[in-house]
Amino acid sequence: IRRAGVIGAGIMGSGIAAAHVKRGVATTLLDADEKALGRGVRSAFEDVAYNKKTKRPDVQRTLQAAPLLHATSELIDLAACDLVIEAVVENAEVKRQIYSQLEPQLRPEAILASNTSTIPITRLAEKLTRPDRFCGLHFFNPVKRMQLVEVIRGRQTSDETVASVVAHAKRIGKHPIVVADGPGFLVNRLLFPYMNEALQLVSEGVSLVEIDRAAKAYGMPMGPIALYDMVGIDTAFYAGRTMWEAYPDRVAASPILPMLMKQGRLGQKSGAGFFSYKNKRGDAQPDPALDPLIAPYCSPSTTKSQTQIISRLMLPMLLEATRVLQEQVVRDPRDVDFGLIYGLGFPAYRGGLLFDTDAVGAAKVVEQLREFESLGSRFRPTPLLLELAGSGTKFYREGRA
């Protein structure tokens, strides 16, 4: 792959373009909106120019990178690309529309990939002429820091496409895992129950700061509420909708995200979401203006112990991980733990969620789940967990891992 194209110069597209340019891959970055394109190019260059040693932008790096990044708003400019990564809004219709215009302009051997966080690849491929040359290539936010990429194999994706994209991901310094198609693939499918539970805690009256503090005490690099703001409230909502549609039985949709969107509070990118970012350094700060907005959706303020909050956040994620294993979304437990550590910044010293559960013991976890029985099916032990608890075996047992 000599020339890459990236469609959508938002949070992800600009980071993906920067990752390519940093590794010397000529890249064309496209956005339909001129202003967004300008912001994306600027952000990509800031990323490329940053010198970790001096903690400053480096003019020399910028000059070296400049000829490699080409900005455009015309699809025809992607015709020479060997790989095009689409990173526009999380909306299947918009994405499919772009593919139908783009595919006839690409060379037959070019690969088209989507950075979608949740929409099944097979569904996005429905109207393509060459679905075998299409797959998911899912980066994580922030692209410059998160090393994982998921390569998602749609029903018609060819082995050659998967192998080329895996090799390309390694070339730009990422750690790829190949995952089966399905809503949320691997990492977002695991992240979603955790994020959703954070909203449930908010609606039960637990403070935003306490929720984030508990997640950080567990070892997560940031709390779920700050993560909503970083991901973007709109993106989180659209991603969430795909998950709610797929798993309605264990997900209670929260009205809080649509309300924030209506208020234009889209997270860091708009200066405010759950927290406010309107200070000099752009740090997250509690925002009193939020209180009257979320009050109608919340019970009176309540306190929970840090241990309780951690269990509420982590147990739904663990249960989802057991379902993922049973459905063979990945080959073995190591893929789950690898994905969580490199894709979400899950504390590496715990060895991963499944490794950590093995240390505690499945029987103990089943016991912990009893405390939350009244919260419904999302806290019900899964057949795999019950099997491990009953037999006293582990996820990482011989023959499985």
Ligand code: NAI
């Ligand atoms: P964003 O809202 O920051 O950027 C999307 C960009 O696409 C905007 O600049 C917009 O002008 C452009 N766009 C919209 N329609 C277009 C069209 N028809 N042609 C060309 N450009 C168009 O969104 P973000 O967060 O970068 O997400 C992009 C994709 O990446 C989504 O599919 C999202 O699910 C996925 N993703 C997002 C992550 C996140 O944390 N934000 C993480 C991983 C994946």
